[in-house]
Amino acid sequence: MVEQIEHAMAMYDVSPSYLTRAFGVALGDGLERGRVTAPGFLDVEPMFGVSDVTPQSGARDAMLAAIDPLGELAALSDKRRSRLIGKSRDWFSEYDITNSWFMSDASLMAALEQARTEASAKKIVAGHLETKREFWAKLFARSALILSHDSTAAPDAWLSFAAVAQALASGRETKKIPVFEDILEHTLYVAAERAMEELEAEGAWDDDETGPPAIAPEQKGELAKLLKDSRLQPDQIDGYLTAVLIAPEFMPPNAWLMPLMQGVEVKGQGSIQRILDIIMVRFGALNEAVVLGEIGSDMRDLPKKQFQAWAEGFAQAVDGVKGAWPKRALSRDDKQVVDMIRRASTEDLTPTLKPLLPSWLQATANKWREDV
Secondary structure (H helix, E strand, O other): OHHHHHHHOOOOOEOOHHHHHHHHHHHHHHHHOOOOOOOOHHHHHHHHOOOOOOOOOOHHHHHHHHHOOOOOOOOOOHHHHHHHHHHHHHHHHHOHHHHHOOOOOHHHHHHHHOOOOHHHHHHHHHHHHHHOHHHHHHHHHHHHHHHHOEOOOOOOHHHHHHHHHHHHHOOOOHHHOOHHHHHHHHHHHHHHHHHHHHHHHHOOOOOOOOOOOOOOOOOOOHHHHHOOOOOOOHHHHHHHHHHHHHOOOOOOHHHHHHHHHOOOOOOOOOHHHHHHHHHHHHHHHHHHHHHHOOOOOOHHHOOHHHHHHHHHHHHHHHHHOOOOOOHHHOOHHHHHHHHHHHHHOOOOOHHHHOOOHHHHHHHHHHHHOOOO
16 A cells, blocks of 8 residues: 555655654644544554644644744745745646646636636636635645655755745735746646546447547648648647657656647647647657657758757647656756757757757667667
């Protein structure tokens, strides 16, 4: 069971002193909400070396006080505090625990079903997040408490989380705290993923032997024609798919299709389905190239504009597919190459980047994929 839990969620190694404070805050929070302590808790408590736990009222404030007995948070200058709050824009790429940071309660999901545009959906989620300020303040304070007892975390990592928790308690608007933009996008992604799963379930094939019809081969210029007047380009999609295929963390199609297709509008009945079909055909071809050690071999012949589109798509996947490219997984050299790819979408880096890419792409795939 413990092994299953470790695979299902982010784990942190904390000092024993964390447990007394965490138990006290949890008990106090439960009592404030009228929740009785779980049966057997007092029997299990000594197993962790905890002999005396006093329920702490005011969970958020109790956690912040436990973290910061010397008042370091209160002594922050306005400039330093603002920088720490701004660092929350990096939390989603630096901390695995953020994978569970989204809202999915029934009232929100029902409201999103009525949204007709991306803008209206964002407005609905933003409004809902604002009503859950206390929930998020407690969560950030709890995260700060964990990091303050994690020997592998940066010494001041907890300060950023504590500063955001305190900012929420002081009335700062969620739209002025960078991490809430990621929480909003993650919430929309989860909602869209669930909607797609429901559609797939409704359209499941009754006859397993028959299965879905075969996808017709892509015709020359077909994808470009289907994407006309949209923001996507065929080479951009290839770059995006390449980044997905060689990413340090495997992502299922639902996780990367949504960010790719979000906001894309095409004309013509069946066009979206045909685009998705072609994307999966290209995905299969690129995957085969990875397995054969040939990924990126045709990039040297790409004209400048097509190469820039490819680079834009690659960077889009690195930055937009949550959890696929965690910063902690990348070496210094990897980060430099990824940064060059980002710049190549607007700058002419073909003389320096093109010769380097094929070998780097394959080496990256070899590092992370077990089937290569």
